[in-house]
Amino acid sequence: MTQFQIEIQLVAVLVAAACAIPGVFLVLRRVALMSDAISHTVLFGIVIGFFILKDINNPLLILFAAGAGVLTVSLSELLLRTGRVREDAAIGLVFPALFSIAVILITQNFQNIHLDVDAVLLGELAFAPFNRVGDVPRGVVVMGIILLINIVLIGLFYKELKLATFDTGMAAALGFSPALIHYGLMTSVSVTAVGAFDHVGSILVIALMIAPPAAAYLLTDRLGRMLVYSVIIGAASAISGYWVARELNVNISGTMATMAGVLFVIVLLTAPERGLVARAIQRKRRGERFAVEMLLVHLKRHEYTSEAASENTINHLVEELNWKPKLAQATVQRAARQGWIERRRDALTLTESGRQTAVNLLAR
Amino acid sequence: MNGFDLSLIFLDYTIRNVVLGALVLGIVSGTLSAFAVLRKQSLLGDTMSHAALPGVIIAFLITGVRAPLPLLIGAMIAGWIGTLIMRLITAETRIKQDSAQGLVLSVFFGFGMALLSWVTRQPGAEHSGLDNFLFGQAAATVAEDVQTMAMVGILVLMLIVVFWKEFKLISFDMQYAKTLGLRVGLMDVLLTTLIVVAVVVGLQMVGVVLMSAMIVAPGVAARQWTNRLGVMIGLSAMFGAAAGVTGALVSSTALNMPTGPVIVLAISAIVVVSLLFAPERGVIWEHIRQLRRRGVLHAQIARQRLITDSKRPAISSQPANQPVAQPIPVQSGGSANAKGVLKP
């Protein structure tokens, strides 16, 4: 691998890691779409900042971006508080308006400047190595710093974040202002988004803030592990995305977002316990066990009654319990294998252990 | 802005198309916005518009032409696949709807952008219009586009008229509708499809990023003005149309002005005005009502104090630690004043 390639991947991995961390909390707090809103409105912050600072490379632009993020959240809350707009609608009203203002300002005033609107969505990772600070690509420096800040913030406020995410009321009662935590999180999202903008654009920021944490959510119950898995999956999306994009000669960010999706789907299918395949198997087993339980209870109920001869047959099961013949057959076989029933031609009878099991079921 | 001659709307071919297209877009998306808002599917617009991108590009790859109808169909299919994936994720896992939406939105769009970059590297100029889908470009609207949009729009409106009571019922009480024997699943699919169609129709005008506003804003604005569903839908369509036409006119006469953002600003302004000033529901009126109520309450309390004090003229001469039963706590200064006023 050339240094060029290494540097690009390094920037990408740093972006992925920096995004994954606030992303975990966005997903857990059910405000994932704020990443969508904020990654668009940071453009507004940048434009206003540029008006004032007149320098596209001024690091203070990050403050304006953070401010735009806070503004987005405040305006959404304001709309919410009128009581006439729902949460998701509020977000959907605020960010397009701010983004529109930004786009208009740009196209009217800045046609010649680097602020290319297309790039806003996609960024251009391929240019990362060309923009250097000393010996190192600027991207590495910027994203490295942001990643560090995110890690430090999460480390410092870990227990507050944890508490406020799962129990807002209790957090407030203990004196941790949930509002402060919320705004703090959004500020982190804004800063991360604006840092990542140059390289990956808003769409990949959204993808990296949501897809890896969502996948991690399917893999673990523990917050710490969720953070680690998110970073790993994010980094994997970045690296695999880079190589696929190189191979097919297509846009890198778009491919990375696609790979984030692909990895998510893989986890969705194969996650132990919570994956779709695992659940399908669980459901089947539960259904089988359920059917056996119903069979035993049914036999017990009609045992020793005059209708026993007609009731406790397979055909009757089909009729009465509304089972398909195949299901009835399979269930009977399963029950027999467990030693719970005996089958003499058509008639079914409970064994001693079968009867005991049925009694336990009925007592539940 | 340069001096603008209204007759240009009718005379100039481009402007006419642009305005007509925006009119259709506004009416269709406005109408469906009302339903989306009532069914709590507001952000469907955002998700669908992003998810549609790969559909548009694949349709282009298959048909080789930038004709509106195949692109619309491609967008619809992609939109529907996105919806299905979202439903699957929320139904089968503990991932919530917002994350599912964000996932589908960003991954589909990213995929679309990757496809687009591949397409633009292919020879042939036919694909040039595709990046208009990002921010919308009214000037790119040709008569054929308008015709297609209009036909689709008419179809959509007809379906709404025909299935009016069914759509109303499933938007209000789906479970009850099921017990009446209504084919709820079918109607749900149909209505969601219409919303997807509205999104897709508007894409070329407003662009992917901003389409969400067109599905959220008109309905929210309209709701503030009326309590009748029919009126709400009509208003919603009107607001959409007004915003669309405004944006189209401004962007086709000003230099370098993309259509989408202007339309969005127009509809956002309408929302703000509606939220603040609509009769009854308007926030300003409610504020005034609150102040008035508080004013009335203060007056009542003040009157009570006067009455209470007038019944006990010797209050101020009683020693401080004597228990005096009073309905409302009164400051000694106040009662002295009141006593002074009411001295018989």
Place this chain on the structure above:
Amino acid sequence: MVTKNANNIPLVIEDLTVAYREEPVLWDVDLTVPQGALMAIVGPNGAGKSTLIKAALDLVDKAAGRVTIYGKPYAEQRQMVAYVPQRGSVDWDFPTNALDVVTMGRYGRLGWIKRPTKSDRQIAYESLVKVGMESFAQRQISQLSGGQQQRVFLARALAQDAQLYIMDEPFQGVDATTEKAIITVLKDLQANGRTVLVVHHDLETVPEYFDHVLLLNVKAIASGRVDEVFTPENLRATYGSRVDALIRQGVEA
């Protein structure tokens, strides 16, 4: 035992089992609701009361069992049944008035596409009169109190002119006036030969309001006439020991 000649029994439920994920919510439930009964379904939280009626109405999937309405499956008998869901199941901020909501009860008879006629609206209005809400006909539903909303839901069901009425907690969180109004309507229905099945949350009022009761806690503990079945032993079997406090308050057959 399959009751094949049940054409005159409003509701027969046999071996009904409904499961949600791991746990059974309803287990092997049998119930016969006799013609003209005013029957309450009671049981602790999570007992499956709402699930029972939803399963009867094909609103949730059954793991096993059969439901017949006047001898036929529910799907063939929809016109005979009217459902009053819980008040909290809709968003009352929907832009429509009380009369319109009640008119929706006529949609089932109209079928596809056709619009409600004048006579439909007349019937809807009369239903509002029956629940004492006629002066609210043009009122936006979000401006109604909880009790008024409940009455509108009831009127909607009345407008269907069904034989069997199934209600989910209609007395939950309503004021005393509304409660009286509702129970009057229910007894009226009974007097007119209809059958009413009600998921009820208040044990105290069972003997006063209902003549039949089903005691449910995942399994059917007992069902039948109130004076026969609503006993301390059955209540204890349904609710556990905490029902003793209720019994001390005098809740006895």
